[in-house]
Amino acid sequence: MSFPDPIAVFRTEAAELLEQIEAGLLDLNVNLGDKDQVDAVFRGLHTLKGSGAMFGFDALAAFTHHCETAFDRVRKGEVPATQELVTAVLEAKDHMRALIETPAGDHEAASEVLLANLRAAVEGAKNPGAAQTAGTVPAKTLFKIRFSLPQNAMANGTNPLPLLDELRELGECKIVADRSAIPSLDLLTPTDLHISWDVELLTAQPRSAIEDVFIFVMDEMQLDITAVEATAPAARASVKSEAAPSPQPVAATQDMAAAARAPTPASALTAPADTKPNKASENVRVPAEKLDELMDRVGELVIAQSRLSQLAGGSGDLQLRAVSEDVERLSGELRDTMMVLRMVPVAHLFSRFRRLVHDLAHETGKTIELITEGESTEVDKSVIERLADPLVHLVRNSCDHGLETPEERRAAGKPEAGRILLSARQQAGEVIITIKDDGRGINKDRVRAKAEASGLIPSGASLTDNELYQLIFQPGFSTAQQVTNLSGRGVGMDVVKRTIDALRGTINVASHPGQGSEISLAIPLTLAIIDGLLVRVGAGRYVIPLSAVEECLELSIEEDMRSRGRSFISLRDSLVPFLRLRDLFRTGTKPDPFQKVVVISTGAERVGLVVDQIIGDHQTVIKAMSKLHHDVATFSGATILGDGDVALILDVGHLVAEGQQQEAHLRAAG
Amino acid sequence: MNEAVRKISEDLWDGRDELEVLTFDIAGEMFALEAFIVQEILDLLPETVVPGAKAFVGSVINFRGKVIPLADIRLAFGMEATKPTIDSRIIVIELDIDGEPVLAGIRTDKVHEVTTLLRAAGEPPPSVGMRWRPDFIDCLVKRGTEFIIIPNLQAIFSAQHDHPAAVGSHS
Secondary structure, three states: OOOOOOOHHHHHHHHHHHHHHHHHHHHHHHHHOOOOHHHHHHHHHHHHHHHHHHHOOOOOOOHHHHHHHHHHHOOOOOOOOOHHHHHHHHHHHHHHHHHHHOOOOOOOOHHHHHHHHHHHHHHHHOOOOHHHHHHHHHHEEEEEEEOOOOOOOOOOOOOOOHHHHHHHHHOOEEEEOOOOOOOOOOOOOOOOOOOOOEHHHHHEHOOOOOOOHHOOOOOEEEEEEEEEOOOOOOOHHHHHHOOOOOOOOOOOOHHHHHHOOOOOOHHHHHHHHHHHHHHHHHOOOOOHHHHHHHHHHHHHHHHHHHHHEEEEEEOOHHHHHHHHHHHHHHHHHHHHHHHHHOEEEOOHHHHHHHHHHHHHHHHOOOOEEEEEEOOOOOHHHHHHHEEEEEEEHHHHHHHHHHHOOOOHHHOOOOOEEEEEEEEEEEOOOOEEEEEEOOOOOOOHHHHHHHHHOOOOOOOOOOHHHHHHOOOOOOOOOHHHHHHOOOOOOOHHHHHHHHHHHOOOOEEEEEEEOOOOEEEEEEOOOOOOOOEEEEEEEEEEEEEEEHHHOOOOOOOOHHHHHOOOOOOOOEEEOEEEEEEEHHHOOOOOOOOOOOOOOEEEEEEOOEEEEEOOEEEEEEEEOOEOOOHHOOOOOOOEEEEEEEOOEEEEEOOOOHHHHHHHHHHHHHHHHO | OHHHHHHHHHHHHOOOOOEEEEEEEEEEEEEEHHHHHEEEEEOOOOEEOOOOOOHHEEEEEEEEEEEEEEEEEEHHHHOOOOOOOOOOOOEEEEEEEEOEEEEEEEEEEEEEEEEEEEEEEEEEEOOOOOOOOOHEEEEEEOOOOOEEEEHHHHHHHHHHHHHOOOOOOOO
């Protein structure tokens, strides 16, 4: 196993940081006074800048630095957070992503524009009171700082000397090293750090500036900062509330900061240190293929266990049986846990829609409120990834076409803010994702007119509402007439439909004129496991995906005899062609006396498959076929049965095509 | 032809004078494969026939939860089928096919040992007087009165992979 590419690791980390920053900004947008979010955004920017510089993303570091500075001023209360600032930083955040993805690209011009915006937002926000602050000479405070780093700090790459240098930069500084903890020479490990430092710092900077020096090592270290005395007597009180320069002239801007901090002046220091380790322990990043490997191991265990059960059952040894039952229970539980590991909450998916809706509201001039529900619902990771694009399209559609303008809404007696509800819930083996808006609803007459005009339905055809709504997912059903820059993303409703079909999901549409529409996607929880029907053909066992199976019936002897010439059975007055899998697979065995027909449907085609025996329902873990078998189109994969044997999974579509070819041959011959 | 074959042989030895190999029997002939491509030696496992697949890789087995093809080298060398005996084993190897690692099993009649072959004892396959395709053989190594065949698995598997009709289309 090789080491992961550090740049790739940085990119993943940066992506997460950007997500955090965005979430923080959006929360801040809702509640501009939220100090915690200001801090969160600042921390995110700071870390991004630091690690960006470390990995050689210099343009990113330089650009991020400006955003960080802006937020630092908000944090210190010099500038209040405003909508304009949030929007400017959100845009800057997108630019950072570009800087990370293509560090070599030409971003100079874009950087300049965004920074100008940012400066304008910051300047615009500064109130006269704050402007005064800049003019006054801030009072200096004497801080006593005592800090010690963990013993292994140097081994982990922390060097205390730059930290001391940074402290020196803050102001007049007296540093004393405490060497009392250094052990005698025979016990000394040269790479360990035994020294702690006492620093007396006279500075105009607030306490937070000192904390910032230690921001990267804060979690592991002991840091003790006390404000001893202020050169200006009045400043003593202000030390508590962020060690603000002189409180009188800036009362207006300080109030907000003080209000947020005042109740917990002491805990303010510990808060960031507390939240960070919690976050780290919540998640462990594991590559998906490792999970797949683990899944394979668990599969083996289950197979070995079923052999053990057989042996134990046959031996009559009660103790062996007890152990075997224990192993059976444990391996079953292990398998269930394993399935859950691949699941991630849809919150991951939903979070990006907050930004989308925020931008859409901005662009359309509508007021849109996004409500999400059931974010903790869990879905297989690969499903989540593939759901993103169709959902983006549906949400855009709702914002753009579904919701009315504020004027129209007022006229219709609705609240001005349009509402979009994005919800997820689990139901049986499926997850249902619903996008619901309270807009104008789908105009049935227009859908019908358009469908008739484009020849999708004959004019005057009688359709149920649901059939009519399904028409919007037809490839020919163009919404070109109403394309705006929002919906012109190249993803049409037919692509939504195709993606959902590929996930073996279904789409339901409901709409009430004037009250809004609701689109629900029902998606199976996982792609790695399907429900299958296990059948036997000759000596081999095969799995037919249950979703394709319509019904099972017995092939009567008369029909079997008669079908030498034509392979059709009549099923409720319609003729269904059938294939004998025994012939197709050339098993060379004699047919069972009572053969069964499994009727499957592929799109419009219904086909019967003649098998020797239907064994039953089987939860199928899909394994890919080897590369050496890629020429065999009849099978989409394989699975391992309870007794360790391999069963092949039929690819229904290909099988039918092959069968039809064979039938054509027969016809041509006979 | 001879030059081409010699070159393949060079690839095999790659400047080395010794080769660590696993020796085994198939249909009365002794074969050897470089030890490092061998993943595991298994007892015979239940096989699942893949209808429609080429006879050379006509079935699959369950190897530790993975479904891997079982290859029958006899078909590439046009050898007689032998009945499984108590000594029959499956050697699981990892091959590089089109830049991707692919696991496959090889059915053998008996697995002998891991041993060292000397380059000095090696000879390129003769271009005449042999009923096997010369490009399927990397090298013949003399040991006592016997010859050990080092097959060129890349060539054998690629032939199955690219040209389905070339070998193994059983009649």
